[in-house]
Amino acid sequence: MASIEIERLVRFLGRLPGLGPRSAQRVALALMKRPDTLLRPLADALTLCADRVRTCGVCGNLDAVDPCAVCRDPERDRGTICVVQEVDDLWALERSGTYRGLYHVLGGTLSALDGRGPEELRIAGLLARAEAAKAEGVALEVVLALGVTVEGQTTGHYLAERLTPFGCAVSRLAQGVPVGGEMNYLDEGTIEAALRARQRIV
Amino acid sequence: MASIEIERLVRFLGRLPGLGPRSAQRVALALMKRPDTLLRPLADALTLCADRVRTCGVCGNLDAVDPCAVCRDPERDRGTICVVQEVDDLWALERSGTYRGLYHVLGGTLSALDGRGPEELRIAGLLARAEAAKAEGVALEVVLALGVTVEGQTTGHYLAERLTPFGCAVSRLAQGVPVGGEMNYLDEGTIEAALRARQRIV
Structure with a gap:
């Protein structure tokens, strides 16, 4: 249906707790309607977390x-x-x-x-x-x-x-x-x- | 409370339709517990959409x-x-x-x-x-x-x-x-x- 980029996004969004396939689509569309104020900042925030955040070796935080x-x-x-x-x-x-x-x-x-x-x-x-x-x-x-x-x-x-x-x-x-x-x-x-x-x- | 990276992520997640502040935290944690199978792929999927997906000038798709x-x-x-x-x-x-x-x-x-x-x-x-x-x-x-x-x-x-x-x-x-x-x-x-x-x- 949608482009492979969007289908891929919907698939990953659907794996988040509390989001089913339809709400994943709704979220994907909401993101794409606000490319500069929501989509890109969220992508950057996730990348930053993936790059920087780690589990504390002492306490697990x-x-x-x-x-x-x-x-x-x-x-x-x-x-x-x-x-x-x-x-x-x-x-x-x-x-x-x-x-x-x-x-x-x-x-x-x-x-x-x-x-x-x-x-x-x-x-x-x-x-x-x-x-x-x-x-x-x-x-x-x-x-x-x-x-x-x-x-x-x-x-x-x-x-x-x-x-x-x-x-x-x-x-x-x-x-x-x-x-x-x-x-x-x-x-x-x-x-x-x-x-x-x-x-x-x- | 959490690191600025996580707080930023929770803030953007909380702007998605259907996610309140608490469910945004739950989603952020679920993402961080699966850095390679969910967090990074979702970040990449979002970046790809931000880079590539545009509105069709003819029909608005x-x-x-x-x-x-x-x-x-x-x-x-x-x-x-x-x-x-x-x-x-x-x-x-x-x-x-x-x-x-x-x-x-x-x-x-x-x-x-x-x-x-x-x-x-x-x-x-x-x-x-x-x-x-x-x-x-x-x-x-x-x-x-x-x-x-x-x-x-x-x-x-x-x-x-x-x-x-x-x-x-x-x-x-x-x-x-x-x-x-x-x-x-x-x-x-x-x-x-x-x-x-x-x-x-x-």
């Missing part, structure tokens, strides 16, 4: 520098590591503006159903950070900010158990997080309340 | 060549011009596989409310094509395939009136098109039935 800006920030409290499932959970916490420690992005949750074990997640790196803190004599607190879902909580229990040998405190966000909810969709107020009321579990 | 592939196609019936609102309406008609004439993309409908007059649409070009057909002695039929909405039908009546002096036949798609519907969302069967039963109005 996405940034143009590695280690990421959060890991490098001297103002950050290095005695606290907040463990999240995904990078957008980290973004949600940053939006709340109430957390000043470091992060660790797991890349998901343990899931027997999906066959996702500890090796599939960024868990070894977290344990290495806890071990390093112990070696340096830093009193480390690990705050678990995982989704209040079966898998999120199972992952939290597993991490608490694995972190115990390193003598660090492990807490989780207060159960102000709505049951069944995902970190990514929380409003800032709920995140702030849950952070303040976090409960130590180990 | 989008293509890498001008005049577009439809206008150039010697197999196409040059005695029929189908008038559509937008390029995705043209795509929908092409998908139905039953139309073999040429097109004319108006770029919208007349709208008193939105202050869109004939000058804002590709109407002068359509009249020029009708005039050229008359001068060449071609018996032209203009098929109006506009949305069955107040604005679509108003635009159709206006075009029929303006086309009369050129002695061309003007028809519209049969009213098998659901009232209130938009061309873009029709199934192929409905489009085919409506094309076959088109009714001459001038």
Whole structure:
């Protein structure tokens, strides 16, 4: 139907979460109607991300520098590591503006159903950070900010158990997080309340 | 929160139809999790479209060549011009596989409310094509395939009136098109039935 260039664009747009084939066409057309103010800038923004953004080797965050800006920030409290499932959970916490420690992005949750074990997640790196803190004599607190879902909580229990040998405190966000909810969709107020009321579990 | 590269990407994604700020973030993250299979190919597909795709000077279609592939196609019936609102309406008609004439993309409908007059649409070009057909002695039929909405039908009546002096036949798609519907969302069967039963109005 359309030119191969447009068909190719529609095909890739259709692979984005939340876009079906028809909405991909609608988006492609909207882009082509604004070549200078939307199409080209979006293409450049994507290319820039592809060229520059990488995964932080320390915490798993996405940034143009590695280690990421959060890991490098001297103002950050290095005695606290907040463990999240995904990078957008980290973004949600940053939006709340109430957390000043470091992060660790797991890349998901343990899931027997999906066959996702500890090796599939960024868990070894977290344990290495806890071990390093112990070696340096830093009193480390690990705050678990995982989704209040079966898998999120199972992952939290597993991490608490694995972190115990390193003598660090492990807490989780207060159960102000709505049951069944995902970190990514929380409003800032709920995140702030849950952070303040976090409960130590180990 | 995120790096400036990511924030910029999220901002442009959020301008796409159907994507709010949160879904733009979700899309950005999905892209960055698949840098080689999605992020880079999408960036390249967009750049290619920005570099190559242009509006056909004859009919308003989008293509890498001008005049577009439809206008150039010697197999196409040059005695029929189908008038559509937008390029995705043209795509929908092409998908139905039953139309073999040429097109004319108006770029919208007349709208008193939105202050869109004939000058804002590709109407002068359509009249020029009708005039050229008359001068060449071609018996032209203009098929109006506009949305069955107040604005679509108003635009159709206006075009029929303006086309009369050129002695061309003007028809519209049969009213098998659901009232209130938009061309873009029709199934192929409905489009085919409506094309076959088109009714001459001038």
